[in-house]
Amino acid sequence: MLRRVPGPVIETHGLLKRFGRFVALDRLDLRVEPGAIGLLGPNGAGKSTLLKCLLQLHPITAGTAKLLGREVGREGREIRKRIGYTPEQDCHIPGMLGCEYVTYTAQLCGLPFEAARQRAHEMLDFVGMGQERYRKVDTYSTGMKQRLKLAQAIVHDPEVLFLDEPTNGLDPRGQVQMLDLVRRLWQEHGLTVVLSSHLLHDVERVCEHIILLARGQVLVQDSLARLKERRRGAADVVVSHRQSEVAQGFRARGWPSEVLPNGHVRVEHGAPDLMPLLDCLRSLGVAPLEIIPSPNVLEEMFVKALEGAHGPA
């Protein structure tokens, strides 16, 4: 069932978007191959604007953008037949039943009624919605609404799926389930997924490629594996007590180390594996609860990349 699209999914050249005097996207050049892509950036970096420009929800001020090899703005209906989108906010049509709503959106994408009905139920099964599908969407909880949004985005079998904060408002279990669904869409079924999120943990779980936007520009575009590679030789050590003592011990060995606000001890030991670190811990007489190598790659990248771009922070 794996079907992968050849060629770049998104291609932009000098994509510019202005709202009045505010420049939301500043001459963006982007080339994205199929995959699971994480779109990161601080508030107001232009993530949502980029998605909306690609979907033609906003007109583009200047430059070109291509989706699946077709020019955005010319072949609207054709492009949108092949993409799915879950907006950030609630977007159901009040008064409709869950399954009715998904069927309706499928028909809007051009599926004939019989196929729409069938696929609507299949997708509701896929996102894990049970008998609730026969209830009115107004009565849904946040979790069900998020599932419904995903179902309506994939019901017409798109090739590219844009997800804007899909785990927002979900409880911990719901977050895991939602991310699992999204991950499977790419890994098992070949749908290119573009995930925009604030939760770096989410992105790390699902995505293989990272695009970091700030002030309307691309700061970083790389694969997650390569980003992790860069941070090899650093680790977070979790101990139940004596944190500062441990950090002291690391520093005595010549490794830069500090105690983080969350109680973890950050250390840069520089070795390819953890053995020197464990050795040091033994000599200190402390048993680690956890050792997380190349920790918070994304968070660090995020903070570092933005130090210049982000204002007073």
Place this chain on the structure above:
Amino acid sequence: MSAIVQVRELSRWYGIVMGLNHVSFEIGPGLVGLVGPNGAGKSTLIQIITGQFRPSSGTLTVFGEVPWNNPRLLRRIGYCPERESLPRDLGPVDWLHGLGRLSGLRATEARARAERLLEKVRLPREHWAKRLSQYSKGMRQRVKLAQALLHDPEFLVLDEPMNGLDPLGRQEMAHVLKELAAGGTHILISSHILAELEALCREFVILNWGRVLASGTRDTLRTDVQGWSEQLQVRCDQPEKLARVLFDAGVLRGFQLAPEGDWLHLEVRDPEVFYQRWLELLLASGVVVGEIRSESRSLRQIFDKVTA
């Protein structure tokens, strides 16, 4: 210190729908986290605490008083709602000014405080002239926090305050909250992002299906949860070998080789003994370790166990 919020046999129904069902517990001072799945009754609880709803039966008191229609008490409570709707036609300074007057500040004082708070929540000055309707999610959260702090409350109730903030914003927000807590303000936070709550709070209340399933600090929670055991995941080059060494040493209750390759799941017999010996055994075995994870201590694991 005694409890801030005392709940006795509290129930809240919306017609036939259940919000909270016959719960009794206390919320202590300091930073307290409120967790639970969607629809667990967190919002109901918060809305009763802040005087927006009344209990159907039972009592809930804050500082010993009932919140509904009680200005004397509401003066001491600050509230930041979950939903991000704000008035559409106002700028942040005017809004905070107006709310400040409603909180009993004098005109000049209200304006000065509004500006000071906007700086405190790090809302960049260039956005002050904008109307609230043009604000992004992150900016909205900051303004909402500012309005909760207007009257310098002793007890702060925050419903999902981190929602929609970027990682930097989250750090800043956490910093502000810790500072407030250090200054003696009691804070109740509800959130879905357990890892963040864990880093922030000392005590937790776990709700599900309108009942309080557990409350206490992470350590007391862990001992309270039935069937909890210390578990470890180790990524290494020879998981079988490591498993054999540890099992032979008699420190394990069980282990499991993960299907995806180099991960080894360990279930510990007695944590105390295990942690005393485990580094020795590991280093002696000659297995090269890449990563050690122990999710069983995290709030998330406790949460999963409790709400399962």
Place this chain on the structure above:
Amino acid sequence: MALHDIRYRHWEGRHIGVWQRRGVIAFSGLRACLQNRWTRYLVGFCWLTALVYVGLLFCIGQLLVADSIIVEWAANLNPQLQAFVRALTTWLEQHPEISVRVAQGLLFYHYATFLITAALVAVALAIPHLITRDLGSHAMVVYASKAINRFDYLVGKAGVVGGLLTLTWLGPVLASWLLGNLLAPNWNFFWHSRVPLGHAVLFILAGMAFLSVLALGVSAVSSREKATVGLYVALWLVGSALEPLGDISRPWVKQLSIRYDLQQLARVVFQPEQDLRIAQEKVPIVGEVLRGFGRRPRAPWPPAPAATTWPALAIFALLSTGVILTRTKPE
């Protein structure tokens, strides 16, 4: 857990055309409208009135045959009346074209204008389901991310009003024409009534187009049902309050009332005064009767103010179009 066993499937198939997608929007909106109890009552009421008019058409038809039940019934009442009716019938029989055309023309004029109120109520009930709710619930974004564009969306939504007005306005009129002429004594009634039918259809279609644009415009004003329905009701109320004022002050004030405009449109299309004139000239008895009945000098009516009706309708339509275009712009 069960959900992990369910697999995603790709879909290969032919997509439906763009008109079908527009149809889907219209159909779904119409169904949403009809979920409202009051809308269903209104539709029911309109079709009941159609029965009344079928009855009237039947009576008129019976007047045109010599040995009809009406003549007999008149005989039972009063011999003099019978003589009168018989004379009338004989005359009408000789000029079926004029009599059928005039009678049905007046009848359909009356019926079509009578249903204007029903149509206006129907629009009020439909307004929340058009653009208002989509603006309020952000469903606009979903529409915009599907394989349709703004024009398709608007056509679909106009179809909702069109469908509802067909059920409350065009449908009953057409049905009464069909049934009434089936019950007529002669098949050539169908042919003779072609002009009134044409007028009725022309007027109602024009009215429907106008109301569709107006409804879409009002519905796009705000994202709150309360505001849009309120605006519509206010337009209606203030308009009807201004109507009597037009007699005292300047006549164009009347034109601010939508109902009045539609009535004038009907006058322009049907030209009922012409029908009446024909009746008076060609059928002496009818002229007498009319003069006898009409203590109010109804005929000749003042000419319909076409010169102000068209601009009034055009201004309303233009305003609505402006609102629609600005409010449904992507963001």
Place this chain on the structure above:
Amino acid sequence: MTSLAAPNNAPAADPKPGVPGLGSSLAGLWVLSWRGFFAWRRAPLWLAALVANPLLAWLSLPDGESTGFLHWNVHLYVGLLMPLYCLVVCGAMIRDEVQDDTLAFLVTRPLTRARLYLGKYVCQLAWLQCVFLVNGLLLLGVGLLRDIPEAPSLASRVLLAGILAALVYGALGGVFGLLTRRYIVLGLVYGFIVEVGIGHIPTNINSLSMLRHLQDLLAGHPAVQTRYDWSADGSGTGVLIILGTTLTALVVGAVLFTWKEFHASHEALK
């Protein structure tokens, strides 16, 4: 408990605010409301409220035509536009906050719900009075421009009617707004049954119709009296009845608001 009364290191320079006084709460509500009335977003609405009525009157009334002018004032302005506008403005005062989901910011402030409700009412009332004052003065101007001899003498009565109408219909609209989110429908039904129906039929209870008392007030003017053949007697009691009704409606509204909970999520979209 006492140890919790004050955080131990509250900055000394910053005294704790107490429960707000009446003036402070009114001022706060006014700061929060007035920009809403004049928002650019709503420019069409408030422009229409301020000038549409006189403008239309000016355009449509021929010179020296006092019948039309009287009709406009008595039936259209006082009889329809005034009550309708009061209903819309005051019905929205709580309901809009509920629907925008911003009520929580207000009810969690340290003031009683009754005071909050009455304060909101006073703010809306101030706006209504502005609108009616402007409308009344502009209508007077229209009358003068169009050479209507009765215009100056009628203006004072129309202005007074505006003040009273804002009081009573505002209070009623507030109650309707608390009762249901379809308060406009409720208001129209009330209008047709009580104001138009009972008011125009000679029954025992036709003093329930506020419109009747307002038009009684206008009928004190001789031109109106001769034109419409209304009796002007008892306009003093009419004013008293209007004030009494206002007071009753305000008490009902305040009690209702103190007692009622609002669930924003249920009607955020409606």
